[in-house]
Amino acid sequence: MEAAQAQWVKVHPLVVRVTHWINAFGILIMVASGWRIYNASPLFAFRIPNELTLGGWLAGALQWHFAAMWLIVINGIVYLTYGIVSGHFRRKLFPLTPGAVFRDMLRALRGQLAHEDLSVYNAAQRAAYLAIILCAIVLVLSGLAIWKPVQLQEITAIFGGYESTRVVHFLAMALLVLIVVVHVAMVILVPRTFPTMITGRARRTS
Amino acid sequence: MKKRTMETSLAGHSPGLVRSIERRLFLKQGLSLGALALLSGCDPTDDEGVQSLLKGMSRWNDRAQGWLFNPNKLAPEYPESAITKPFPFNAFYSEEEVTLVDGKDYKLELEGLIREKKPWTLPELYGLPQTSQITRHICVEGWSAIGKWSGVRFSDFLARVGADTSAKYIGFTCADDYYTSIDMATALHPQTLLTFRFADQVLPPKYGFPMKLRIPTKLGFKNPKHIMSMFVSNEFPGGYWEDQGYNWFSGS
Amino acid sequence: MKPLEIAALATFLAAGAGASAADAPGKPMKMDEPMHGEMKKESMKKGDVKKAAKKKEREMKPMIEKEAAGSTKK
Known part of the structure; x- marks a missing residue:
């Protein structure tokens, strides 16, 4: 009977959902075209396989990079303004203590993280999203x-x-990609979280 | 954990249904990831609609950079000790194919909206007041190198020949068939130099003998070497790389 | 000299000339070869620039001359 009388909780506000997907699309373009630009003059002793890059050649990659730049910057300003003004960041990402982050990371590694209430982020999530x-x-x-x-x-x-500055730009990209990979892996492990970023709602399960 | 919560919410349903829902969710996840991989794997750049969108954005970026350009903002200058040695050679051909221009017969041709179109010989150009700069050359490929260039301030030269500085563009054609063009605001920038010397020596062929326009506020490919003629115009002249898809303004 | 010695000497001289001219500029551009550098598209040849320059000159020259003639009349 519980299923029929399911209680829905609001997990993600509309602004967050829309900016999340625009951002995902924009970051994908920025990273893939950025890798092609990197290959024209590699900072380190490796190149990114061209199959993983966007643009086909340097000029094409630069066109993508400097077009999507506007998308992610405008989208980012909307998201940050909303997050600060509405109190979304304060409510969702804080408080955040190193001890809690460490504890929840260990739990995540052991597969013991609680996800009963998807509207509340655990400390590992908070740290990752802030990063x-x-x-x-x-x-x-x-x-x-x-x-x-x-x-x-x-x-x-x-x-x-x-x-x-080129090195900083590259390292920040590397860290961002690493966090995104972990983020996507976590979504695959807890698939219930995926539709909530589209519908904004989740069934209360506890 | 995931399973337990699933079963709680789907209490009363068969475990088979629960598994099938989980599978479907996982499939959806996988598909969306596949779509992302496809987007980067198979390149949509060649699509006509995408091409016109990207070109439109590049033209928008020309305008944005024009607004951002501050004619009084100077590129940082460096001490002699910061000069990159050896300074890299870069062109669409090899170093041994560098075009040799005969300095004795050389004449710089002037065309378009310029009052005094008399060609200039090298001794005449060398006789103009000269200045030096040590600035960073930044290539569109990403690398950079610091060099020392000497020559005449381009705005002085344009004033001397009576160029119409209210016109929009200055175009350049080079001995190696390369061609490019710049906006008037950049041409009049105090650090834009018509250079004849590199590292206190006569500009060697590989760096653009007899003359290179040094623009520290623009990427390297906007700094033409082996300049044979220039023209002032309100018609957009483009350039070799620019017409292929590189951003025209390409300001630093 | 025996033919073999001539051949060896010729090879030696050719190699020497090649080495000394390796970095010396002024060799004719091999127009059918792919372009150098990282700015190119894989399919681009060195000769493409000359072709594009000629086309550009055909387009621009009349416009520039007409424009300049118009401005001096004023």
């Missing part, structure tokens, strides 16, 4: 600094000049 936001901010700032090392030279200087 993604910070990575994205560093990526946008370092990206602007590489694009405009004269007009925006003050930002380039913060990262230690043009060449070190």
Whole structure:
């Protein structure tokens, strides 16, 4: 009888769902085209297989990168403004203590994380989502600094000049990709979370 | 954990149904991931609609960069000790195929919206007031290198020949058949130099003898080498790489 | 000299000339070869630039001349 009288709880507000999927699409374009741009002058002793990249050649990749740049920046501003003004960040991502993050990460590794209430993030999730936001901010700032090392030279200087800004941009990308891989793996392990990012609702199960 | 909660919510249903729902959810997940992989794996860049969208965005970026360009903002200059040695050679051909221009017969041709179209010989150009800069050359490929260039301030040269500086573009054609063009605001920037010397030596062939336009506010491919002629115009001249898909403004 | 010695000497001289000219500029551009550098598309040949330059000149030259003639009349 429980199924018939299911209680639905609101998990993700509309703004968060819309910006999440626009962001997922935008980040995919930025990463795949960025890898092609990286290959034109690799910073490290490896290249990204061209099959994983977007654009077909350097100019094509640059076109994608500097088109999707507008998408993720505008989308990011909407998301951050909403998150701060509505109190979404304060409610969902905080409080956050290193001890709790460590404890929940261990639980996640043992497969013991609780997901009864999908509207409440555990500490490992909070840390991961906050880290993604910070990575994205560093990526946008370092990206602007590489694009405009004269007009925006003050930002380039913060990262230690043009060449070190390229390294920062790459490392922030690597960290973001790592977190996204873990994020997608967790969604596959707990598939119930997937439709909630589309419908915004979840059945209360506890 | 997942299973237990599933069963709680689907109490009364057969375990088979629960498993089938789980399978379906997993499939949905997998499919969406597959779609993502496909998007990056098979390149949609060649699609006509995508092409026109990307070109449109590139033109929008030309405009945005034009607005962002501050004519008084100077590119950072570096000490002699920061100069990159050896300075990289980069072109669409090999170093041994570098075009040799005969300096004795050389004449810079001027066309378009310029009052004094008399061609300039090298001694005449060398006789103009010269200045130097040590700036970072940034390639669209990503790498950068610091070099020292000397020559005449381009805005001084344009004033001297009576160029119409209210026009939009200046185009360049080069001895190696390369061609490009820049916006007037960048042409008039105080650090845009018509250079004849590199590292205090006469510009060697590989760096663009007899003359290279050095623009520290633009990417390397917007800095033409072996310049043979230039013109001022309101007609958009494009450029070799620009017409292939590289962003035209390409400002730093 | 025996033919073998001539051949050896010729090979030696050719190799020497090749080595000394390896970095010296001024060799004719091999137009049918793929372009150098990382800016190119795989299919691009060095000769493409010359072809594009000629086409561009045909397009731009009349426009520039007409424009310049118009401005001096004013």
